Amino acid sequence: MAVAAMAVPIGASAQELQTGQVRGQLTDAGTQSPLSGAQITLVETGAVTASQEGGRFTFRNVPAGTYTLKVSYIGLADYTVPVTVPGNAIAEVAVAMPDRMTMDRIVVVGQRAAQASALNQQRVASNLSNVISSDQAGRFPDSNAAEALQRVPGVAINREEKGGEGRYISIRGLDSGLNNFKINGINVAQTDKETRRVPLDVVQADALAKIVVNKTLLPDMDGDGIGGSVELETGSAFDLKERLIRFNLEGNYNDFANKLGGKVSATYGDTFGAEDQLGVLVSGTYNKRHTLGYNNLQDEEYVPYFEQDEGEPIDMSDGNTLIPWWFGLGNFDNERENIGASIALDYRLDANTSLYAKGSYNRLEDVELSSGFFIIADDDELYQDGVFNPEGGTTYQVRSEYEESVLTNSTLTVGGSTALDQFVFDYSAGYARGIFEEPNDYEVAFEYELTGPVLYDYSDKYFPQPQLSDADAAAIRDPSNFVLGSNDIDLDDSKDEKYIAQFDTTYDPGSTWLSYIKGGVKFQRSRRALYEENVLDAQGDLALVGSGFEGGFLDTSDIGSPYGTILKLNPGSIRNWRSIAGQLVADGVLENDYDGEPRDEDSYTGTEDIYAGYLMAEAVQGDFEFIGGVRVEYLDFTSDGFEVIETDDGENVAPRTSTSNNTQVLPRIQVNYRPTEKLVVRGAAFTSLARPEFAFLNAATEIEIVDDNSIDAFVGNPNLKPAYAWNFDLGAEYYLSSIGMVSANAFYKSIDDFIFVDAAPEGEVTIPALNARFPGYTIDVETVFNGNRAEVYGIELAYMNQFTSLKGLWGGFGVYANVTLQETSADIGLDGRDGVPFFNAPDYVGTAALTYQKYGIEANLAYTFRGDSLEELGPYLIDKYQQAYNTLDGQLRYAVTEKASVYINAIDILDDGLDPVVNKTLGKEGRYPEDVTFNGRTVTFGVTVEF
Incomplete structure (x- = not known):
């Protein structure tokens, strides 16, 4: 073409x-x-x-x-x-x-205006996309961008384990780290310190005017985005009918926390100049809320009662069972604070040139204090004579953690568009920064030595019951039996900065069949750094009684727990552990095990340069649109990490640099058939990428000299390839006059060299350079590598309609519903792991909602559901799953006047605290809990006023 x-x-x-x-x-x-x-x-x-x-x-x-x-x-x-x-x-x-309307007269405002706007933009789009629109200046009923996206066909959310709020999204069975995210056209910088995932709970939904999910990609879109790309857009004053001044005051309440929180947001927008050529839109939001929940956690691995190789399946006969050798339960008291701000300046220089500058700032601070217990089997030697009986014994810990996490995401983009004769030139430059900070992270545990190994009763699917002797059951309730056990203070920081420049040219030849030719270039530099520091690990004799750490008892009956009341530590002392421990070390009561270089060897810095160019064109023949072309992307990567050599005499740390580069060619074609203004049939074949995490590409090396003859080594792999996917889509959309649509889409993805998001597969390799450095040693080297091939295929069905033709109050009703059914499989290149499902890809996901808008009332009741999904690979060929989840959310808004309204939202209405919001288990059948979180429902209520 x-x-x-x-x-x-x-x-x-x-x-x-x-x-x-x-x-x-x-x-x-x-x-x-x-x-x-x-x-x-x-x-x-x-x-x-x-x-x-x-x-x-x-x-x-x-x-x-x-x-x-x-x-x-x-x-x-x-x-x-x-x-x-x-x-x-x-x-x-x-x-x-x-x-x-053709059937009845209505005024399109409120949620119906938002749905109409979204459907119109979706209909005229060149590619397959889903649009979520607010009512011009940003008023989503969901608290953050992830939860707003869960209404989109094929999108599932993963909730943050402690706060219970939506954090990550998967699109069509692909994890968040395999998708592309932008704010106002700028690629979002990562705030997740270990993956390419983008946590969307940082972004408050009411700061956005529109969210677009692109499920098929055109050549002028970035190469990465195997599942799709998500574009978050703030508003523009040119979208307003008149000057807007909007204030929103909101209260929020969580069942368990029993505390009121609040949110305040404001938006100002107007146009200026003799011809309204300058537009200014500014918005800001501050949201503080309290959540309290409970977490039932298996923190290491399950092991069988009878010793065996963890790479072999378990024989569960003869009384064999699985045992968590690190198990506990606790509650977590969270205080979450969001600050968001955005500004959009638009200027129409003349009839042919428009300029813009857009900035956004989003900050999430999460302060968490957890209290609970852990039962921990010493891991030096778990088995005696082939039976679970830890040689170092088993301890019961009264444990607390205090953690302050701050995630900051900001973007700034400037650009414009100039039309000159038959050409249109688009140009932009931008900067994005993502920061993760953990200035305070303390763990403190006081422990008691149990009299024997602990087995568990799994008759309660959420709460494994430890089988303790009567003496141990009594002892763990007596604080005088406890002395200082494990404790830790760490400091973690990561930063990702992106510098982006892009130039595009569109040529309109004036042809009857060739609509345009378009080409462009883009440069993006990402600089990412991770710094981890070990601050304190205090050792010495310190009794719980008299130390100021006694905290009474924690009641766990809120969630139907069989554990009753359990000892807990004093929250005030935990919050001040840094100063308390420092003083105890200074007084000689305790000794800090960390000395010398406090930096953790996992720290690294990396630079990733991407040079991209594309050429595409659109041709129209009758009712058919053909859009096709090719994109080429070249990547140049450099990373500075460390090599650690561990011997009996200690550790030797030295810097290490690694480099890699690759070129990817990405052909893409989209065909649209529009026989009428209401029907669109779409087909697409396109390629896309997902690049490895920085930490996997970093050639950090850990070398352990086991003895005079053997060495164990682990080496990162800068030669990891990007995952490369062929994607095929075919579907139809029929748009209804009454603000509605019915659609069906089938999709298939074949992904070569796919990448594990949380942990890459590992295998043995030979590295000649190591053999030359350590002659005479037998060297076993482990490294990370690409998986082989994964496949994802499925069908998306959606229906939405506003029954505007009905008379009276019935004309206010509407519905929307969607369901995605999908199957996935992955050949990960490990023995015994053929055909496992792809990660974070539920078999089904969907939403069914009833809406109403009339007589000043706007309401919706939405039921969202998703199936279980593979979380990660587990030992003994038993994998870890996220169990199925559903939620019922509601919103009711009433317009007191044309400019003022009151509302109430209920999130997870059916959650009485007895069912988990997150339920991760070992095994798909859900018998062995891995990470089970209970949060309860949340209610928000407020008033919105416009001037």
Whole structure:
């Protein structure tokens, strides 16, 4: 297609003199709001375009004459207006669509306006995408961007284990780390210190105007995004009908926390200048909430009662069972604080050039204090005579952790667009920064030595019951039996900075069949650093009684726990452990085991440069659109890490540098068939990437000299390949006049060299350089490597409709529902692991909702559900699963006046605290709990006022 496009003449001057442009703005006559996403047809020529930001649209290279503009916007009746185009000039036209339906008269506002806007933008899009729109300036019912996305077909969320809020999303069975995320066109910098995942609970939903999920990728989109790409967009003043000043005050309450929190947000937007050529939109939000929950945790691995090789399946006969050798339960008291701000400056320099500057800042601070117990079997030698009986004994720990985590994400982008004759030039530059800070992370445990090994009763699927002797059961309730056990203070920081520049050129040849030719280049530099520091590990004699750490008892009956009341530590002393421990070390009561270099050898810095270019074109033949081209991306990677050599005499640490590079060619084609304005049939074949995590590419080396003859070594792998996927999509969308749609899409993905998100597979290799450095040694080297191939295939079904044709109160009802059914398999290259499911890919995910909007009432009740999914590989060929989950959420808003409304939202309405919000288990059947979290329901309520 691109080669054929080269044969099209640039355009003769005689032709230029005889053609002009149609340029205009589309608004709703009833609300005066700009309408984006409308399909606009120049009837006499058949040319089609879509209204963009602010309702603006343009037809170029239109021969002089009189024409009819036909406007199609879901939710409003079709509308036509005449327009006369002079030769070599611009015809300006303002189109105000009457607010009428073909069946009944309505005013499209509120949640119906948001749904209509989203459906219109989805319909006119060149690729398969789903759009979530707010009502112009940002008012989502969900608390953060992840929870807003869970309504999209094929999207599932993973909740943060402690706070219970949505954090990560998967698209079509692909983990968050395998997708692409942008804010205002800039790739989001990572705040997750160990993966390429993007935690979306950092971003408050009401700071956004629109979220787009791209499920098929065009050549002008980034290479990475095997599952898809997510574009988070803040608003523009040009999207407003008039000056906007909005305040929102909100309270929130969590069942278990029994504390009120609050949120305040404000938005200001207006246009300035004689021709309203300058737009300013500023928004800010502050949200503080308290959550309290319980976490039932197996923190290491399950082991069988009878000793065996962990790479072999377990024989469960003859009384064999699984035992968690590190098991506990506790509650966590969280205080979560979000700060968000955004600014958008838009300037129309003249009729052909517009400029913009957009910035966003999002910060999440999570302060967590946990209290509970752990039963820990000493791991030096778990088995005696082939039976579970830890040689070092088993301890019962009264344990607490205090952790302050701060995640900050900020972006700044400047750019513009200039039209010159038949060309449009788009240009932008941006900066993104993601920071993870953990300034305070303390763990303190006082322990008691139990009299024997501990087995468990699994008759309760959530709470394994430890089988303790009567003496031990009594002893663990007496604080005088406990002395200081494990404790730790760590400092972790990571930073990811991205510098991005992009230039695109679109050429309109004025052809009857070739719509445009487009090409562009992009540069992105990512600098990422991880710093981990060991601060304190205090050793010495310190009794619980008299130390100031006694905290009474913790009642676990809120969640139906069989453990009753358990000893806990004093929260105030835990929060001050840094100063308390420092003083005890200074007084000689305790001794700090960390001395010398406090830096952890896992620290590293890395630089990733990506150079990209693409060429694409769109051709239209009858009702068919063909969009195709190719993208090429070159990656250059450098990392500075450490090599650690461990001997009986200690550790020797030295710096180590690694480099790698690769080139990827990414062909992509999209075909759309539009036989009517309501029906779109789409097909796509495209390729995409997912790059390895920085830590896997870092050639950090750990060498342990076991004895005079043997060495065990672990080495990172800078030669890891990006995962490369072929993606195929076929589906149809039928749009209903009553603000609705029915759609079905089938998809298939074949992924070569896929990458594990949390932990890469490991295998043995030979490294000649190590053999030369250590002659005479037998060296066993482990490294990370790519998986072989994974496959994902499935079908997405969606239906939404507003029953506007019904009379009376019934005309306010609406529904939306979607379900995605998918199957996955992965050949990970390990023995006994053929055909396992892909990670974080539930077999089904969906939403069913009932909505209402009339008489000033806006309401919805949404039931969201997802199936179980593979979390990670486990020992003894028993893998770890996230069990199925569902939630019922509700929202009710009432417009007291045209400018003021009150609302109440209930999140997880059916959660009485007895069912977990997160339920991870060893084994798909769910018998052995891994990580079970109970949070209870949350209610928010507030008032919104506009001026």
